[in-house]
Amino acid sequence: MAEIDNKDLIEYLLRLGDSTLVLGQRLAEWCGHAPAIEEDIALTNTALDLIGQARQLLSYAGELEGSGRDEDALAFLRDELEFHNLTLTELEGGDFGRTVLRMLLFAAYQVVLWQVLLRSTDARLAAIAEKSLKESRYHLRYGADWIVRLGDGTEESHRRMQAALEYMWSFTAELFDRDEVEARLAGVVPSSDSLRSAWEGIVLPVLAAATLQVPTVAGYLSRGKYGIHSEALGPLLAEMQFLQRAYPGGNW
Amino acid sequence: MTGFHDQWPQYEVFIKSRNGLEHKHFSSLHATDGQHALLLARDVYTRRQEGNSLWVVAASDVSQNGAEPAAGRSDTPRQFEVFLRLKPGLDHKHIGSVDACDAAAALRSAETAFGQYPAGSLWVLPSASVLTSEAEWSGPFFDAMADKTYRLPTFYQLPAAVNNM
Amino acid sequence: MYTQALDLPGVQATDSAVTEAPCVGFDEKLAADIKIEPSDPMPDAYRKTLIRQISQHAHSEIVGMLPEGNWITRAPTLKRKAILLAKVQDEGGHGLYLYAAAETLGVSRDTMVAALLDGSAKYSSIFNYPTLSWADIGVIGWLVDGAAITNQVPLCRCSYGPYARAMVRVCKEESFHQRQGYDLLVAMMKGSAAQRAMVQEAVDRWWWPVLMMFGPHDQDSVHGATSMKWGIKRFSNDDLRQKFVDATVPQAEVLGVTLPDPDLKWNAERGHYDFGAIDWNEFWQVVKGNGPCNRERMAARIKAHEDGAWVREAARVHAEKKTARQAH
Numbered sequence: 001m002a003e004i005d006n007k008d009l010i011e012y013l014l015r016l017g018d019s020t021l022v023l024g025q026r027l028a029e030w031c032g033h034a035p036a037i038e039e040d041i042a043l044t045n046t047a048l049d050l051i052g053q054a055r056q057l058l059s060y061a062g063e064l065e066g067s068g069r070d071e072d073a074l075a076f077l078r079d080e081l082e083f084h085n086l087t088l089t090e091l092e093g094g095d096f097g098r099t100v101l102r103m104l105l106f107a108a109y110q111v112v113l114w115q116v117l118l119r120s121t122d123a124r125l126a127a128i129a130e131k132s133l134k135e136s137r138y139h140l141r142y143g144a145d146w147i148v149r150l151g152d153g154t155e156e157s158h159r160r161m162q163a164a165l166e167y168m169w170s171f172t173a174e175l176f177d178r179d180e181v182e183a184r185l186a187g188v189v190p191s192s193d194s195l196r197s198a199w200e201g202i203v204l205p206v207l208a209a210a211t212l213q214v215p216t217v218a219g220y221l222s223r224g225k226y227g228i229h230s231e232a233l234g235p236l237l238a239e240m241q242f243l244q245r246a247y248p249g250g251n252w
Numbered sequence: 253m254t255g256f257h258d259q260w261p262q263y264e265v266f267i268k269s270r271n272g273l274e275h276k277h278f279s280s281l282h283a284t285d286g287q288h289a290l291l292l293a294r295d296v297y298t299r300r301q302e303g304n305s306l307w308v309v310a311a312s313d314v315s316q317n318g319a320e321p322a323a324g325r326s327d328t329p330r331q332f333e334v335f336l337r338l339k340p341g342l343d344h345k346h347i348g349s350v351d352a353c354d355a356a357a358a359l360r361s362a363e364t365a366f367g368q369y370p371a372g373s374l375w376v377l378p379s380a381s382v383l384t385s386e387a388e389w390s391g392p393f394f395d396a397m398a399d400k401t402y403r404l405p406t407f408y409q410l411p412a413a414v415n416n417m
Numbered sequence: 418m419y420t421q422a423l424d425l426p427g428v429q430a431t432d433s434a435v436t437e438a439p440c441v442g443f444d445e446k447l448a449a450d451i452k453i454e455p456s457d458p459m460p461d462a463y464r465k466t467l468i469r470q471i472s473q474h475a476h477s478e479i480v481g482m483l484p485e486g487n488w489i490t491r492a493p494t495l496k497r498k499a500i501l502l503a504k505v506q507d508e509g510g511h512g513l514y515l516y517a518a519a520e521t522l523g524v525s526r527d528t529m530v531a532a533l534l535d536g537s538a539k540y541s542s543i544f545n546y547p548t549l550s551w552a553d554i555g556v557i558g559w560l561v562d563g564a565a566i567t568n569q570v571p572l573c574r575c576s577y578g579p580y581a582r583a584m585v586r587v588c589k590e591e592s593f594h595q596r597q598g599y600d601l602l603v604a605m606m607k608g609s610a611a612q613r614a615m616v617q618e619a620v621d622r623w624w625w626p627v628l629m630m631f632g633p634h635d636q637d638s639v640h641g642a643t644s645m646k647w648g649i650k651r652f653s654n655d656d657l658r659q660k661f662v663d664a665t666v667p668q669a670e671v672l673g674v675t676l677p678d679p680d681l682k683w684n685a686e687r688g689h690y691d692f693g694a695i696d697w698n699e700f701w702q703v704v705k706g707n708g709p710c711n712r713e714r715m716a717a718r719i720k721a722h723e724d725g726a727w728v729r730e731a732a733r734v735h736a737e738k739k740t741a742r743q744a745h
Contacts, residue, residue: 031505
């Protein structure tokens with residue numbers, strides 16, 4: 001097998017790590033504000049899992065880079081254009097319905113991805129995948145249950161979920177868009193377009209059980225993982241990075 | 253204000269600790285149904301790997317000695333799980349099962365099988381009403397908590413003079 | 418987290434245990450230190466006192482998520498973010514354990530939540546103070562949780578079984594809360610001058626409100642004596658406050674901060690630290706709803722409850738549909 005370029009692997013790790021970090025940050029916004037205490041605690045468990053995954057992925061990226069940047073330097077001292085998260089993860093949370101819908105869409109993607117990365121020729125990435133797969137399977141089950149409850153609940157909840165789906169759906173195309181970075185990493189990582197059918201195999205039956213209509217308009221192809229974001233990411237980072245930016249070199 | 257009287261039904265949660273032999277009553281929570289209760293029990297009550305097996309049951313399905321038993325009678329005997337509080341201050345622990353046509357008969361059978369206990373010490377609940385965490389989901393349910401060591405006091409090494417905090 | 422005496426002055430504690438018909442075995446159990454369990458006979462006033470105390474304790478945990486929650490999205494490292502999230506989540510868990518313990522006394526969670534949101538139930542005043550810097554997160558862990566632990570450890574031996582068992586679980590988890598706070602402050606004190614100043618400023622702001630967490634002086638505490646008799650409370654407010662001050666002063670020295678009280682000094686004769694007078698006027702103002710964040714805290718709880726109404730309703734309706742389908 002051809003030698004892979006660390007720069008490609010770093011780029012790929014940032015896509016995964018930034019996605020889990022940014023979604024973890026979005027979920028963390030719920031802490032103390034959820035519809036029931038039990039759900040508050042459940043959402044926070046997911047946020048903690050995602051932040052934990054981000055720490056592993058960013059640490060690995062920093063080590064490969066070899067210029068002394070650790071997980072925090074990468075999380076707190078990069079600007080918007082240097083973030084490689086999926087646009088889906090950065091969108092403003094909105095209501096609980098939108099939050100659990102995104103959890104379903106993203107967790108299904110993660111489950112499918114980790115299952116392939118389990119067999120990655122990169123042992124460290126495979127180990128991260130093995131640990132993360134357990135977490136993502138749980139997020140998927142939790143999210144899917146909620147989508148069915150809310151989609152097939154009251155008229156209001158159905159309307160809200162359909163609206164959430166219309167809003168979020170167009171951002172899912174980005175999940176399966178592939179580029180030359182992935183191509184050069186063949187064997188180490190899967191090609192994103194190869195994940196789509198497995199993902200649909202998980203997501204579509206849940207949406208059907210929830211009596212939701214899958215939008216037919218393909219829409220705009222978002223490009224967050226290539227560093228071109230929505231306007232939602234900037235304020236998220238400004239808030240998240242405030243202390244590190246205001247007190248450079250601080251000891252925390 | 254809306255939504256003041258909209259709590260979900262109450263479920264009792266039982267956990268088998270990693271080294272424990274039987275399921276022990278832990279506490280309760282509110283959920284829409286048993287499956288939901290099972291997931292929430294995992295999220296609420298096993299944040300520090302408190303156990304590796306969960307049982308949940310609707311609180312309305314629990315009958316205790318000395319109180320009005322839960323309704324529901326079958327023509328043929330069905331299985332009830334029996335929980336005992338050995339003495340005041342302790343949690344109810346699973347001690348076995350009995351067959352009976354209703355909760356009142358199950359409580360009588362339990363007393364015959366396991367001895368006479370003060371009011372409130374024995375619980376019986378229909379086995380069919382119990383939802384259990386599936387073995388094949390053990391990883392997603394319980395392993396995710398393993399690496400969250402920052403939840404433990406030992407994670408923090410404080411200056412020696414105050415390390416007993 | 419918890420404060421002992423939340424009741425407004427002038428409200429007389431009802432001691433109906435004296436007039437009520439005796440409950441079989443109740444006094445004997447108390448005398449023998451045998452736990453009272455939900456199905457045991459108990460005086461109505463005992464039940465009411467427990468419901469009030471446990472539900473206020475639960476409300477305090479839930480409202481207590483808000484001041485620290487204010488910094489989750491701004492935590493300076495990923496490790497600190499995870500720690501803070503886990504900690505605030507624990508407060509939610511504690512609220513839930515306590516609501517569940519109160520429910521064993523025959524009160525519904527709906528009823529308790531309604532009392533919080535309509536303002537008739539109290540919660541710990543400390544959570545009506547704002548969190549203004551990252552150092553507040555450390556100081557809350559060290560001092561506020563430290564005070565809470567001092568208050569709560571005796572409750573693990575409380576006479577009511579479900580409350581005692583809930584408190585054992587709470588106390589076990591609180592230990593991490595205090596340690597992470599102190600650990601955070603130690604890190605900041607090793608940092609820049611600006612960081613050290615931030616820590617001192619936070620200590621200055623929180624010290625007196627924390628001392629108020631133990632409630633009024635014993636002679637002004639309306640429920641003290643009855644609660645002691647019933648084994649719901651084991652030590653007086655002043656005793657616990659003293660215990661806390663004695664434990665905290667050396668910790669402040671190790672940390673390298675000054676506690677903002679010129680009267681604070683060791684009294685060799687008493688074997689305790691003396692400390693200055695507490696501003697009880699401020700305490701009662703905050704209890705009565707006029708603290709710096711009372712309105713914001715209530716507004717946040719009401720908003721979460723109202724925003725969640727459609728979710729709770731839809732989930733209930735879906736469960737009903739599912740049951741109906743299974744019946745067919």
